[in-house]
Amino acid sequence: MxxxxxxxxxxxxxxxxxxxxxxxxxxxxxxxxxxxxxxxxxxxxxxxxxxxxxxxxxxxxxxxxxxxxxxxxxxxxxxxxxxxxxxxxxxxxxxxxxxxxxxxxxxxxxxxxxxxxxxxxxxxxxxxxxxxxxxxxxxxxxxxxxxxxxxxxxxxxxxxxxxxxxxxxxxxxxxxxxxxxxxxxxxxxxxxxxxxxPFLLTDLATAELVKVSANAFLATKISFINAVSEVCEATGADVTMLADALGYDARIGRRFLNAGLGFGGGCLPKDIRAFMARSGELGADHAVAFLREVDNINMRRRTKVVDMAARACGGSLLGANVAVLGAAFKPESDDVRDSPALNVAGMIQLHGAVVTVYDPKAVENSRRVFPTLNYATSVSEACDRADVVLVLTEWNEFTALTPADLDPVVRSRSIIDGRNCLDSTSWRQAGWVYAGLGTP
CATH class of the missing domain: 3.40.50.720 (NAD(P)-binding Rossmann-like Domain)
Incomplete structure (x- = not known):
């Protein structure tokens, strides 16, 4: 046709x-x-x-x-x-x-x-x-x-x-x-x-609402586990093990229960906000009021990682050398729209740090958004003399890293796992200070 x-x-x-x-x-x-x-x-x-x-x-x-x-x-x-x-x-x-x-x-x-x-x-x-x-x-x-x-x-x-x-x-x-x-x-x-x-035939309004409702649900699920991770941080519980236990419940499922830096990209953030705006126009804003907190939780994770980076550098980022691994909002993409990783990198720079970013695919797009950041062409270049390394997008290249890969190049053996995608035990056993989100 x-x-x-x-x-x-x-x-x-x-x-x-x-x-x-x-x-x-x-x-x-x-x-x-x-x-x-x-x-x-x-x-x-x-x-x-x-x-x-x-x-x-x-x-x-x-x-x-x-x-x-x-x-x-x-x-x-x-x-x-x-x-x-x-x-x-x-x-x-x-x-x-x-x-x-x-x-x-x-x-x-x-x-x-x-x-x-x-x-x-x-x-x-x-x-x-x-x-x-x-x-x-x-x-x-x-x-x-x-x-x-x-x-x-x-x-x-x-x-x-x-x-x-x-x-x-x-x-x-x-x-x-x-x-x-x-x-x-x-x-x-x-x-x-x-x-x-499956081919579902609906009216116009239902078809329009299917997509925004799906995105709102996924965003809610991600923010839910990130809210729980805040409680885990306050109690010493492990959000990853907790999510595994929840995931065995068929009513809940394990997907989208990965605590970490939160969601970004060109769909979820703007779609849940548009959903709230349209609901308000229709007089139904009370029905989706919870999405405002979903959005707040998501944005709070970004400032949390900035605070973690400051603590890793002795309480202040001024003059620190920070390596950021990941700029795309998710792996297998070069999309940096509303990217949590790039947002965190920018905030850390505003606190006085020298920030060097590496991403396998998103460097050029990142440079257009944040031209003042430093950009590297490899992990080792990004981590050269770093006081702390932040893993903020879970590319396979980063999840496969071992302490031995970074030992020769960093200044301080400190790593923040913003996606809970590394083996914390192996990094700690190798003498690194490891920090995840919602994990002891």
Missing amino acids: RCTVFGTGYLGATHAACMAELGHDVVGVDVDPGKVAKLADGVVPFYEPGLEEVLQRNLAAGRLRFTTDYSDAAAHADVHFLGVGTPQKKGEYGADLKYVHAVVDTLAPMLERPAMIVGKSTVPVGTAAALGIRAREQANVEVEVAWNPEFLREGFAVQDTLRPDRLVLGLDHVRERSAWVEQHIREIYADLIAAEI
């Missing part, structure tokens, strides 16, 4: 390449000519394992191309996926929908035959219905709006697109052509449905 994908950032580029991988004829559209040129040359402008191979394979097969020309995209297909960003508004909690509106306002007047706009972006509930009205006011043909939220995990985006946990499609059931939309989406995902991936 022929389809377009508007927006070629993390979500859009992944969706476009994977739809082509499923055999569809896909055009990716973006207003950034530089991004379009890179993708057309088979270069992914961000790090995502496996995506570049999928991109190059489908470019070579002729199933995928990229353009800045909206009229070309409008003529290409009847199914238009919307994958642009919905960042947090400056100075507010709410989501900024200007990119979503820009696509609809530009595309709708160009449509020459009945078409559907299928949202992938994470948006506040009520957005899809409003977009349907907005599109039909500007189009000269019938336009339907549906919502098909994404559930991608950075580092696993290709897998999560080609073999997702579930497919959700929200339709405006009042519209006569909703069955037409469903038919087309079922055809696009025919291989996935044949593989018995």
Whole structure:
């Protein structure tokens, strides 16, 4: 089937390449000519394992191309996926929908035959219905709006697109052509449905709420175990063993119960804040008031690690030499949006320390956000004459470190494990001062 994908950032580029991988004829559209040129040359402008191979394979097969020309995209297909960003508004909690509106306002007047706009972006509930009205006011043909939220995990985006946990499609059931939309989406995902991936048909509002509710739940689970870790620190209990014990309960499960520096990235923080903002607009802010504390707990972990670093340096960071291992918000990603690791590095520098950061993939992105930090090209370079080493992103390269790897280069044998990903016993037995979060 022929389809377009508007927006070629993390979500859009992944969706476009994977739809082509499923055999569809896909055009990716973006207003950034530089991004379009890179993708057309088979270069992914961000790090995502496996995506570049999928991109190059489908470019070579002729199933995928990229353009800045909206009229070309409008003529290409009847199914238009919307994958642009919905960042947090400056100075507010709410989501900024200007990119979503820009696509609809530009595309709708160009449509020459009945078409559907299928949202992938994470948006506040009520957005899809409003977009349907907005599109039909500007189009000269019938336009339907549906919502098909994404559930991608950075580092696993290709897998999560080609073999997702579930497919959700929200339709405006009042519209006569909703069955037409469903038919087309079922055809696009025919291989996935044949593989018995659950396909859930909902109304528009439910589809919009599925994604933000999922993110809110995951954020709550992470902040819950981090809140418990604060109690563990006050009592001498071990939060890792506690989480293992909780994880055996099938009602709870072990995933997302890893205490540490907390969550970041381009989804969870801004999505829970947008959820709170939208709930307030709907008069239901009391229902999600707990998310404010979820957010507070998460941010508190960052200042906790800064305090731990100061204690490791004798009570003051002024003049200390601090090595930070990790800048991306999670491993297998170069994404530094709202990264706890990079945030901590910046705060430590503001306290007067000399901070050197190393990350296998995120150095260039980090340099654009925090150009005043020092950046290294290896672990040993970052840790050279360090007074304390902070492990803040759990890359395999860091979890595999041993005391012998760092002994020759550091000034003081002190390490803070911000992700509880190291073997504390082996580091302590080797004479290091080891500190984790929520562990004795």
